[in-house]
Structure formats: C-alpha cells, structure tokens
Amino acid sequence: MFLTSEVSLREIIGIAKKSKWNRIKKFIKFIIKNTLKKDAGYTLTALDVSLNGKKELKYDQVIKFKKEIKEIDKIKDFTHLSLYQATPSANNHINISQNNGTIIVMAKYLGPCLNNHQAFDFSVNLDALDEPFFTIGNSKKFNCSEILKIINKRTEPVSGQQKEVPKKKLKEVKDVKIENIEAFVFEKLTNKKAIWSGSETKAFQKWKAKTINKYRIETGKITHYKGKTTNKFTLYLKSLLKNIDIKKKKPKKIIDKKPLSSKKDEKELLEQYIFEKLTNKKAIWSGSETKAFQKWKAKIMNKYRIETGKITHYKGKPTNNFTLYLKSLLKNIDIKKEKPKKIIDKKPISSKKDQGEFSEQYVFETVMGKNAIWKELETQNFLKWKHRIHQKYKKDTGKNPYFKQNLTKNYRIYLKKTIKISPPSNKRIL
Numbered sequence: 001m002f003l004t005s006e007v008s009l010r011e012i013i014g015i016a017k018k019s020k021w022n023r024i025k026k027f028i029k030f031i032i033k034n035t036l037k038k039d040a041g042y043t044l045t046a047l048d049v050s051l052n053g054k055k056e057l058k059y060d061q062v063i064k065f066k067k068e069i070k071e072i073d074k075i076k077d078f079t080h081l082s083l084y085q086a087t088p089s090a091n092n093h094i095n096i097s098q099n100n101g102t103i104i105v106m107a108k109y110l111g112p113c114l115n116n117h118q119a120f121d122f123s124v125n126l127d128a129l130d131e132p133f134f135t136i137g138n139s140k141k142f143n144c145s146e147i148l149k150i151i152n153k154r155t156e157p158v159s160g161q162q163k164e165v166p167k168k169k170l171k172e173v174k175d176v177k178i179e180n181i182e183a184f185v186f187e188k189l190t191n192k193k194a195i196w197s198g199s200e201t202k203a204f205q206k207w208k209a210k211t212i213n214k215y216r217i218e219t220g221k222i223t224h225y226k227g228k229t230t231n232k233f234t235l236y237l238k239s240l241l242k243n244i245d246i247k248k249k250k251p252k253k254i255i256d257k258k259p260l261s262s263k264k265d266e267k268e269l270l271e272q273y274i275f276e277k278l279t280n281k282k283a284i285w286s287g288s289e290t291k292a293f294q295k296w297k298a299k300i301m302n303k304y305r306i307e308t309g310k311i312t313h314y315k316g317k318p319t320n321n322f323t324l325y326l327k328s329l330l331k332n333i334d335i336k337k338e339k340p341k342k343i344i345d346k347k348p349i350s351s352k353k354d355q356g357e358f359s360e361q362y363v364f365e366t367v368m369g370k371n372a373i374w375k376e377l378e379t380q381n382f383l384k385w386k387h388r389i390h391q392k393y394k395k396d397t398g399k400n401p402y403f404k405q406n407l408t409k410n411y412r413i414y415l416k417k418t419i420k421i422s423p424p425s426n427k428r429i430l
Helices: 018-035 065-073 142-151 167-177 181-188 202-219 233-249 267-277 291-308 320-338 347-353 360-368 380-397 409-421
Strands: 010-015 042-051 054-063 075-077 080-088 091-099 102-111 120-129 134-136
Touching: 010 018, 018 065, 018 080, 018 091, 018 102, 042 065, 054 065, 065 075, 120 320, 134 142, 181 202, 181 233, 202 233, 267 291, 267 320, 291 320, 360 409, 380 409
Parallel strands: none
Antiparallel strands: 010 102, 010 120, 042 054, 042 075, 042 080, 080 091, 091 102, 120 134
16 A cells, blocks of 8 residues: 555654643644544543543543544543554554653554654654654754754753854853752752642652741741742751851772772672672673573572572662672681581581571471472472461460561570471381
8 A cells, every 4th residue: 555645653752740631631632633534433442530530440431433522522631541543554542641640651553654843842753755844833843853952962952053152141050050049959959850741849849847937947037028038048058058168078998908899899799799709600691691690689589588588689689688688698608718627416406596597497307207399389288287287386375476577585495396296207208
C-alpha cells in the first residue's frame, strides 16, 4: 500500500500541564474523527476516572460512530486512558497517562498530519515519510539540528531573533530568584526542587515548618509580616547558607590504608571481586554475570541467611554485616596459604557449640536424622518442625525465640535440652 504525505504512519509523544487537558481532548477527538473505521471502532478504557463529577475505578466504552466521540468530553480526570482501533491495514493506538499534574500522550496512527503546536508544552513528531520535528507550544517547529543546539546551550528557545541580554539585566534576574528566599535556601541546602508544577513540594513544606518553628523557639520573634519574610528571618535563612560554604572550604579527607578500600571495595563490586579472588574465574562476561558467579552468589547468600538469620541486601546493596562476612572469606584464603596443614578436631560437635554456631538446623538434623537444607532451600519437614518448636517454646515460657533475627540465649538453652531429651536418630542424613 502506497502512503501519501497526506495519509501516512505517524507517532507523537507529547507532554503538557494538566491545565491543558481540554486542548488535548480536542486534539485526540480530531485524530479519532480522521481515523475512525465503523467496522472496527475505537475501544476506550479509563482508570480512576471522574465522569461529570462521579468517580469510577474503570470506564469502558466503544466508539464506532462520529457522534459517539463526544463520550470523551465526559472525562474530567483520570490516571490512565487508552484508545485502540485495529484494522486489517493498521493499528491505531492512543495512550494517555497523568502523573503529578503532568499529562503524557503517546499516539501512533495511520492518518493525516495534524496541527498540535498549541496542544502540548513539548512534543516529538515522527513521520514515516518526512523528517521528525519538535514543538514547544509557541506555534514554531524545530528540526533535529535546531533542538540539539537548544539542548547544548541550555537556553529556552525564543521565536524570532534572539537579543543579547545586558549584564545588568542578568543581575536583576538573579535578585528575582532570591525574592523567595525560603525556596532558594531550601534548594541550595537539599539539592531538591521547592516548586513543582506551580505548587510547593511536600519536602519543602516540611522543611519550612521545621525551620520556622526552630527560629521562633530560638528568638521568640515572628518569621513573616504581610506574607513576606521579615528582615531578621531573611538574615537567619542566609546564615544557613554560610554554614554550607564553611563545610566546602574545609573538606576532611579520610585515608584508609586497607587495600580493600580501593574501587573494587565498593559495595556494588565487592561480590564480584571476592568471587574472582576465590575461584580465579570471571564474574562478568560480555556485560552479563556468568552462571558460575550467579550460582556462587545464591549459595553464599543462602548460607549466610541460615547461619545468621539476617538479610544480605538492602535496596539492592549488600548490608554492612554481609559485607564483613564476604571480606572474611578472603581472610580464610590468607590463613590457608600460611597454614596448609589441616588440624583434626576430634570433637566436631562440641567445638561447634563452643564457637556459638549452635543453630536450629543443627538441632533438627541431630534429633530427626533428616536434612534441613535440600538444594540450598529449607525442607518442608524443617519448616514445620521450626514452627512447632516455636509455638511450644512460646507456650512453655511466654517468650519469643528470636531477638533482631537472632536466637535468644534462653531459646538456645531450650534447644540444647531438646537434644538431651531426644536421643540422636540412627537414620542417615542424605
């Protein structure tokens, strides 16, 4: 099928403030009107929608005729909206989402070129036949080279000729920014936005309330008069910035003599570094983790959880305790190199108890004669036994068996008694 410049495959990605929803509705209705096929029709789905003041979790509608396009006018608010039409020759899809007062529109359709200059604050327009172009909501198009210059200069595009701004005016602009001294100081201190989509952020509001309260307690004076900060409160806010400058002038350098404090000692690379040291194998190959590295990680993490009852990672990074555990593996290598001779321990069970390695796994395997771990996972028998022992201990003593994910001293004593009461089973552990 030959596509003319009038009707061709087009894609639009548009971003706009929530206040432009009515303009965007007109734009969407125009697309539907020019691409609607009666034999197919558009399927409309909206989530968390407000219809003429009434809220609904989900709204479904089929638009087959042009008079039914008015159904979109009923939608006043939503979190997600989708319009889809499938025909033998093309699939038309319009996807709209809303987040923090910003509307994002992604449209892909086979139809004519539409004038969307005033619909979005910013848009990217792709055409199957012509070069892509950009708009910024001021009825002016920008090609790829022009938008790249704008990005590199980090300046806002101005329609017509750009005039050089005198130095005096630049100083005035800086002074205007400090008019809202609270927002200015907050952004300098926290590197966060004080205003987002024309409204104060929650972080900024909490910081303001905390700072105002602290100033009143320390001075006993008001912070604002006729909606503006007082001169003394302004000086107080500026003094907070001086503390930052002092910290920047005198940075403290911490020198760590330990070899593991190098770049490889960073938490993100620690597991990889230790694996390669222990096995002399590559942890990463062609940008991906090797199977040997993945199996080693799973084995080490499971072993650590069983021995300590603690988590290994928090927010994707190894915990401090797990980091120390990993480093201890390297120390074991050095000890083996220095002392290759093996020391035979005649009493392995008593030594484990003395070293504080007494665990539920050890008790279960001693009493029941069964494996507690199978293929690096706790068995069903072990889980049921633990639950039964916990309940019995709580009933007998009224205490919890754990404290901060570790066995309590009383519970350890209780488990030792369990071993004495129940003679070891003659069954072999597989």
